[in-house]
Amino acid sequence: MRTDRLWLREFTTGDLDLLIALNSDPEVMWFLTKGVPYTVEENREFLETVIAEYPRHPGYGVFAGFRRDTDEFIGWFAAHPTHDQPVTSPEIGYRLMRTAWGFGFATEASRALIERAFADLGATRVWAETMAVNARSRSVMAKLGMRHVDTWYGEWDDPVPGSEQGEVVYEITREQWLASRSHTLRS
Numbered sequence: 001m002r003t004d005r006l007w008l009r010e011f012t013t014g015d016l017d018l019l020i021a022l023n024s025d026p027e028v029m030w031f032l033t034k035g036v037p038y039t040v041e042e043n044r045e046f047l048e049t050v051i052a053e054y055p056r057h058p059g060y061g062v063f064a065g066f067r068r069d070t071d072e073f074i075g076w077f078a079a080h081p082t083h084d085q086p087v088t089s090p091e092i093g094y095r096l097m098r099t100a101w102g103f104g105f106a107t108e109a110s111r112a113l114i115e116r117a118f119a120d121l122g123a124t125r126v127w128a129e130t131m132a133v134n135a136r137s138r139s140v141m142a143k144l145g146m147r148h149v150d151t152w153y154g155e156w157d158d159p160v161p162g163s164e165q166g167e168v169v170y171e172i173t174r175e176q177w178l179a180s181r182s183h184t185l186r187s
Contacts, residue, residue, distance in 0.1 A: 001063070003112045006105060008063040008077060011050050015064060018073045019043040027098050031134050034160050057081055059121045060090055065109055067100075074100035079113035079126065090117050092128040094140070106140045114144060118177050127171040133162030138170070145180050146170035 001008040011019075020043050022028060026035030038046070050062045062078040075096035081087045092113060094106040117123035130137040132151060141148075150169040 001112060001116070002068070003108050005068055006065055006074070006109055007068055008065050008109060008112075010054055010061060011047060011064050011076075013047070013051065016040075016043060016047055018064060019047055019076075021073075022075055022095060022097055025098055028095065031131050031137075031160060034158070053080060057087060059116065060087075062093075063109075063113075065096075065105065073097070074105055077106070077109040077113060079110075079117050085127075088122060088124045090121075090123055090126055092126055092141075092144070094137075101136070106137075107143045110140065110144055114172065114177065118174050124174050125171055126177075127169060129167050129169045131160065131162055132165040132168045138168065141170040144172065145176065146172045147176075 020038075020040065023038040023043055023046075026037070029035050029037060054061050057080060060080040062076050062080060065074050065077050066072060067074055075094065078093040079090045081089070082091050085091065092110050094110060096106060114126050117126050126146075127149075128137075128141050128146060130141070132138075138148075147170060148168055149171050151166040152169070153166045154163070156163055
């Protein structure tokens with residue numbers, strides 16, 4: 001998949017070093033692990049899980065993202081069904097190298113994945129979630145036309161500071177997406 005500035009592809013078994021680099025940055029990992037890097041084994045398990053999902057849900061998945069101008073790996077972008085949601089309700093996600101923050105890459109790639117989910121894969125709803133205090137991720141969700149629909153509170157063994165403010169869920173439905181496209185085409 002290509003966007004104006006990015007290209008996305010399925011991960012391969014040879015991509016372990018890319019994930020290790022991404023998941024070793026304490027700032028990248030802050031909202032997930034309080035900055036603790038994933039171990040090599042955790043990265044390997046993540047990679048194996050991602051690769052195993054491609055044939056189960058064709059068109060969906062977690063994709064390695066690269067800048068088109070430099071071929072630099074910048075992180076991953078996802079649109080995939082989760083264990084507790086139907087295939088027609090994929091979750092959007094992203095994790096970017098710190099050097100790729102602030103350039104609109106998360107919005108650009110996620111917009112393309114949402115388009116694919118609704119236009120080609122039959123999605124009826126696309127959703128995402130993050131910590132309420134993760135302002136950057138929430139901003140991406142809003143730019144994608146997603147709306148805040150829920151806040152929930154979990155109990156964690158080793159909570160990240162701010163987790164007491166809850167997790168927020170954003171979504172965009174097929175109807176909302178179609179209406180936004182129709183408005184864009186009329187403008």
